Amino acid sequence: MRIVLPTAPRPLGAYSAVSRRAGLVMLSGQLPLERGVLTHVGQVGVDLTVAQGSAAARQAALNVIAHLVELASIGDLIGLLRLDGYVAGGSDFTAQAEVLDGASQLLIDVLGEDVGRHARVALGVGRLPMNAPVELGLSLVIKPRTSTGN
Amino acid sequence: MRIVLPTAPRPLGAYSAVSRRAGLVMLSGQLPLERGVLTHVGQVGVDLTVAQGSAAARQAALNVIAHLVELASIGDLIGLLRLDGYVAGGSDFTAQAEVLDGASQLLIDVLGEDVGRHARVALGVGRLPMNAPVELGLSLVIKPRTSTGN
Amino acid sequence: MRIVLPTAPRPLGAYSAVSRRAGLVMLSGQLPLERGVLTHVGQVGVDLTVAQGSAAARQAALNVIAHLVELASIGDLIGLLRLDGYVAGGSDFTAQAEVLDGASQLLIDVLGEDVGRHARVALGVGRLPMNAPVELGLSLVIKPRTSTGN
Numbered sequence: 001m002r003i004v005l006p007t008a009p010r011p012l013g014a015y016s017a018v019s020r021r022a023g024l025v026m027l028s029g030q031l032p033l034e035r036g037v038l039t040h041v042g043q044v045g046v047d048l049t050v051a052q053g054s055a056a057a058r059q060a061a062l063n064v065i066a067h068l069v070e071l072a073s074i075g076d077l078i079g080l081l082r083l084d085g086y087v088a089g090g091s092d093f094t095a096q097a098e099v100l101d102g103a104s105q106l107l108i109d110v111l112g113e114d115v116g117r118h119a120r121v122a123l124g125v126g127r128l129p130m131n132a133p134v135e136l137g138l139s140l141v142i143k144p145r146t147s148t149g150n
Numbered sequence: 151m152r153i154v155l156p157t158a159p160r161p162l163g164a165y166s167a168v169s170r171r172a173g174l175v176m177l178s179g180q181l182p183l184e185r186g187v188l189t190h191v192g193q194v195g196v197d198l199t200v201a202q203g204s205a206a207a208r209q210a211a212l213n214v215i216a217h218l219v220e221l222a223s224i225g226d227l228i229g230l231l232r233l234d235g236y237v238a239g240g241s242d243f244t245a246q247a248e249v250l251d252g253a254s255q256l257l258i259d260v261l262g263e264d265v266g267r268h269a270r271v272a273l274g275v276g277r278l279p280m281n282a283p284v285e286l287g288l289s290l291v292i293k294p295r296t297s298t299g300n
Numbered sequence: 301m302r303i304v305l306p307t308a309p310r311p312l313g314a315y316s317a318v319s320r321r322a323g324l325v326m327l328s329g330q331l332p333l334e335r336g337v338l339t340h341v342g343q344v345g346v347d348l349t350v351a352q353g354s355a356a357a358r359q360a361a362l363n364v365i366a367h368l369v370e371l372a373s374i375g376d377l378i379g380l381l382r383l384d385g386y387v388a389g390g391s392d393f394t395a396q397a398e399v400l401d402g403a404s405q406l407l408i409d410v411l412g413e414d415v416g417r418h419a420r421v422a423l424g425v426g427r428l429p430m431n432a433p434v435e436l437g438l439s440l441v442i443k444p445r446t447s448t449g450n
Contacts, residue, residue: 012397014404015420019381021441022323023172026382029421081169082176082287086423094281097162104164120165121179121287123236124277127424131394137382137421141171173322231319232326232437244431247312254314270315271329271437273386274427291321 003110006059008066009033012129018067023078023144027067029086031132032059044133045093053087054102057134061103064138065110076143080107080118084137088128096122103136153260156209158216159183162279168217173228173294177217179236181282182209194283195243203237204252207284211253214288215260226293230257230268234287238278246272253286303410306359308366309333312429318367323378323444327367329386331432332359344433345393353387354402357434361403364438365410376443380407380418384437388428396422403436 011017011028019026032039044053068077085100087093100122108116118138128135161167161178169176182189194203218227235250237243250272258266268288278285311317311328319326332339344353368377385400387393400422408416418438428435 011420012422013401013420014408015383016417017419019379019417019419021379021381024174024324024381024441026419026439028382028419029423079169079171081171081174082178082289083165084287084421089277091276094277094279096279101163108164117166117169119167119169119176119178120161120163121234121285122162122279123179123275123285124279125423126276126391126426127389127394129394129396129422129424135421135423137384139176139382141174174324229319229321231321231324232328232439233315234437239427241426244427244429246429251313258314267316267319269317269319269326269328270311270313271384271435272312272429273329273425273435274429276426289326291324 005066005069006034006062008070009063018071023142025140025142027064027138029135029137030060030063031130031135032056033063034059038130038132040133041131042133044087044089044099046090048133050095050098053099053133057099057102058106060134060136061106064136072142074111077115078141078143079115081139081141082119082121085120085122086125086128086135088126088133089124093124096124099134155216155219156184156212158220159213168221173292175290175292177214177288179285179287180210180213181280181285182206183213184209188280188282190283191281192283194237194239194249196240198283200245200248203249203283207249207252208256210284210286211256214286222292224261227265228291228293229265231289231291232269232271235270235272236275236278236285238276238283239274243274246274249284305366305369306334306362308370309363318371323442325440325442327364327438329435329437330360330363331430331435332356333363334359338430338432340433341431342433344387344389344399346390348433350395350398353399353433357399357402358406360434360436361406364436372442374411377415378441378443379415381439381441382419382421385420385422386425386428386435388426388433389424393424396424399434
């Protein structure tokens, strides 16, 4: 599999893209950004098809991977914990699981089954920052740094 | 208290029902499923009363317990961390706390006060996967496995 | 900086305000309460301006700080992990990041850059408990208690 990683996006406000404490890592919400621009905009089921929503979820997951690569070597990752997947959709949209599989599958393909497998919470929301169709949160466990334990 | 546990539901997509890494466990979002079918469908305050929503939250919590029992003996659980409770409701619904008490109370009743007490985040959302009225996320701490530490 | 901390609010249901297990702490969802009353009510972009929403986020963050002070001395905190920020807004509201900066900035100002920096997930939702405009979830790492390790 050949994947071109995007540059890990910078935060949109007064927070850090990644927080790492004592072997636990949490990522800030990742949107389907490519060079600072959303690849897809709007609500799934209204402005976008499920297939487009799934492609947006995959793009957001590419940004997740970009952050992980920036954080550490992949060999230092012990494993993913949970992907929190938020899908902006119309008031009758209930296919969040299908949309988020675009992200889950990429994480497993890139990181491998052992490290990449994860629990998932899928939610439908009205609107997301920048009017993105998908936002991904992620928590994972990493080998603690030997020097400080932080 | 006599409780008949449901079979722990299988994931709806490319993820795991439970993720366990280094003593930390996160469950995928649990819906009020019984043998693969939702016991309650729709939005609380629109299609369902608060009492029905609370019963749905209790059913989702039974699935949480079913996963915990499948994962480990209850004696290996150190304690729950946080229950993330999502309630699908109409645009003016604000009684999420009352709905989710159906889940919180069951967790405390079954696991005991020491292990079962938990922090909680309660949210109102428009629609959930499968048009479920309630979805529950859970994180907890468990005794690490002695062999691998994973 | 001189800040008058509110009394840490009591839970709205059958859960704990704070859960602490094995060095990991998760707070229950914090609303912009002051002495049991919301300082701001309604949806940002409909009932409230972005500046009012940001002030509400700051008030909710004051309650976060109040819980942390009640939990431990600030010197025992290793660092924040992730702030989950939920903003109630109209169906076209997408400025969640600006609203939540009111909370993120306070956490960094009070706790310092090292302890206070955090990842963040920003979400737009329809309605929150009590019709609050903002709800904050927080996870952090703390020095384990020496006696029991719990």
